[in-house]
Amino acid sequence: MQTLERLLGGHKFFQNLRPDYVALLVGCATNVRFTERSFLLREGESADRFFLIREGMVAVEIAVPGRDPIVVQTLTEGEVAGFSWLFGPHANEFDVRALTPVRAFQLDGTCLRNKCDQDPRFGYELMQRFAQIAVQRLQATRLRLLNMYGDAP
Numbered sequence: 001m002q003t004l005e006r007l008l009g010g011h012k013f014f015q016n017l018r019p020d021y022v023a024l025l026v027g028c029a030t031n032v033r034f035t036e037r038s039f040l041l042r043e044g045e046s047a048d049r050f051f052l053i054r055e056g057m058v059a060v061e062i063a064v065p066g067r068d069p070i071v072v073q074t075l076t077e078g079e080v081a082g083f084s085w086l087f088g089p090h091a092n093e094f095d096v097r098a099l100t101p102v103r104a105f106q107l108d109g110t111c112l113r114n115k116c117d118q119d120p121r122f123g124y125e126l127m128q129r130f131a132q133i134a135v136q137r138l139q140a141t142r143l144r145l146l147n148m149y150g151d152a153p
Contacts, residue, residue: 004029008105011052012078013129021122028111034102041082041096048090048109050082056102060137061095069095073140083133085109086126094137 008014008029009022017025032051034040040051043063051058057076061069072094075081081096086109116123 004031004105007054008052011054011105013052013080017125021125024115024119024122025107025112028108028115029105030108032104032106034098034104036098036100038098039095040098040102040104041092041094043092043095045092046090047082047084047092049106050080050085050109051096051104051106053077053079053081054103054105056104057099058102059097059099060140061097062141063095069097070144072144073137074099080130080133082109083130083137086113086130087134 002010005022005026008025009017009019014022014025034056040058041047041049053075055077057074058081059069059071060073060075060081061071063069075096081104082092084090084092090109112126116126
């Protein structure tokens with residue numbers, strides 16, 4: 001059986017992360033499971049965690065009153081759901097809903113922010129990785145909106 005440290009260090013998102021930084025992550029991580037259609041994160045709620053998807057598929061969505069949600073991105077194994085835990089005001093920007101049964105690592109954002117404060121180099125490493133996720137979400141949202149409204153006059 002693999003240890004949590006080895007599993008986290010082997011996750012695509014934390015590829016090439018220093019072993020001592022992986023050890024810091026372990027203290028903030030737990031294994032979690034979600035059933036199909038359950039929410040991992042809800043827009044507007046406190047952003048106090050994020051997920052490393054191990055198995056399954058989730059939708060990153062924008063709720064639209066009176067309409068079905070707009071799916072911005074679909075995430076699968078090796079991807080990350082949630083980045084708002086790192087950026088103030090620490091409120092989730094999107095809903096994240098399981099499309100299939102999901103297994104993931106849940107990482108406690110408050111725990112990690114404290115570790116980032118104690119070790120600014122660790123914090124900078126995480127900031128670089130999560131900034132890429134934020135940019136990817138922004139691009140995915142932009143492309144989705146272009147698909148929806150690109151033909152509008």
